[in-house]
Amino acid sequence: xxxxxxxxxxxxxxxxxxxxxxxxxxxxxxxxxxxxxxxGAGLQLLTYIFSNMDMKQxxxxxxxxxxxxxxxxxxxxxxxxxDSAIYFCAEKDGSQGNLIFGKGTKLSVKP
Amino acid sequence: GAGVSQxxxxxxxEKGKDVELRCDPISGHTxxxxxxxxxxxxxxxxxxFQGNSAxxxxxxxxxxxxxxxxGESVSTLTIxxxxxxxxxxxxxxxxxxxxxxxAFFGQGTRLTVV
Numbered sequence: 001x002x003x004x005x006x007x008x009x010x011x012x013x014x015x016x017x018x019x020x021x022x023x024x025x026x027x028x029x030x031x032x033x034x035x036x037x038x039x040g041a042g043l044q045l046l047t048y049i050f051s052n053m054d055m056k057q058x059x060x061x062x063x064x065x066x067x068x069x070x071x072x073x074x075x076x077x078x079x080x081x082x083d084s085a086i087y088f089c090a091e092k093d094g095s096q097g098n099l100i101f102g103k104g105t106k107l108s109v110k111p
Numbered sequence: 112g113a114g115v116s117q118x119x120x121x122x123x124x125e126k127g128k129d130v131e132l133r134c135d136p137i138s139g140h141t142x143x144x145x146x147x148x149x150x151x152x153x154x155x156x157x158x159x160f161q162g163n164s165a166x167x168x169x170x171x172x173x174x175x176x177x178x179x180x181x182g183e184s185v186s187t188l189t190i191x192x193x194x195x196x197x198x199x200x201x202x203x204x205x206x207x208x209x210x211x212x213x214a215f216f217g218q219g220t221r222l223t224v225v
Binding site: 031042045088098099100101102103 | 194217
């Protein structure tokens with residue numbers, strides 16, 4: 001079945017760039033997403049990329065998609081302490097429409 | 112409504128009791144998802160509704176779990192004979208269509224089985 005894999009932890013210093021990686025298995029995925037979950041809060045859509053794109057930039061966020069390798073990354077430039085959260089990669093099952101999530105990467109930003 | 116609404120926000124129940132969790136999706140959203148998130152864990156898919164199609168129940172962990180949705184409105188997730196391992200945050204999300212739209216999440220129901 002479909003699967004989404006992420007590393008579980010990432011620690012960076014304030015001001016550095018963070019890169020969170022994700023791999024997925026469903027080649028028919030049409031959209032791939034990054035969600036953010038702050039402590040004690042629900043999931044919030046951060047950004048998304050359509051499968052025919054290689055890159056999408058939105059202010060401090062850059063999403064890179066390598067469709068051949070089924071690899072997705074989220075780069076956060078000038079990481080701030082407020083970026084500390086769990087980041088979930090998700091793909092939309094191309095045939096069923098269901099959302100498949102990774103286990104989340106916990107980003108810790110040290111001052 | 113303005114967003115996805117879930118109730119109750121917190122529920123404490125005794126082991127063996129039945130519980131019912133409610134989700135009000137955003138008006139007009141045809142797709143609705145239920146996920147479970149155990150403490151410190153990722154999202155575990157439970158069930159997915161899309162319009163009037165048969166729901167995808169492949170994530171329900173046991174026959175104690177069931178969910179219903181009437182048309183494109185409210186959904187209820189029922190857990191019968193609750194067990195301690197059912198303790199988790201149950202998240203509901205909805206999206207406009209099955210194809211291109213991202214999902215909006217509710218704040219979740221925190222279920223504690225004692």
